[in-house]
Amino acid sequence: MNQIAQQLKERNIAEYLIYMWQEEDLLRANRCDMEQIEQHVIARYPEEQRPDLREWYTNLLTMMVEEGVREKGHLQINRNVIINLTELNNRLISSPKFPFFSAAYFKALPFIVELRAKSGHKEEPELETCFEALYGMLLLRLQKKEISDGTHKAMEAISNFLSMLANYYDKDQKGELNLED
Secondary structure, rough: OOOOHEEEEHHHHHHHHHHHHHHHHHHHOOOOHHHHHHOOOHHHOOOHHHHHHHHHHHHHHHHHHHOOOOOOOOOHHHHHHHHHHHHHHHHHHHHHOHHHHHHHHHHHHHHHHHHHHHHOOOOOOHHHHHHHHHHHHHHHHHOOOOOOOHHHHHHHHHHHHHHHHHHHHHHHHHOOOOOOO
């Protein structure tokens, strides 16, 4: 795993997932061609970092090809993050010990439902919808496109919810989260 991904995975699982989706798109933007990745991405780094980056991008590219996600979709390692977060989300909502988390979830839920209805992906996991919304917002900002007040409101609720979930995920990974009464 590259250094940035490793640090993000340890520090904030939500940021890690967004980063990994960016990496998938970076590979796609370079036509999943290692020569292009070498030229447009790896060559920008100091020489001593390049061997590790070559290995990183080669491994990601191999996984994308093997998993059939060269054109669209996400790697299994990234889908596993969604699965793990979904399981934790369900456990947190089921526990009476986390009313603030439940409140954040239920505040974001109408926006999640609306986004799923608009996208036509009603069967996809709720958390995937949340991350797609955040990723879409990131892309809009990078393109310097205007973002409506309604979108800002939705993203604020979703961001707060995902931030709390990422925080609880970190605590759970460290063995510091007690869901039992």
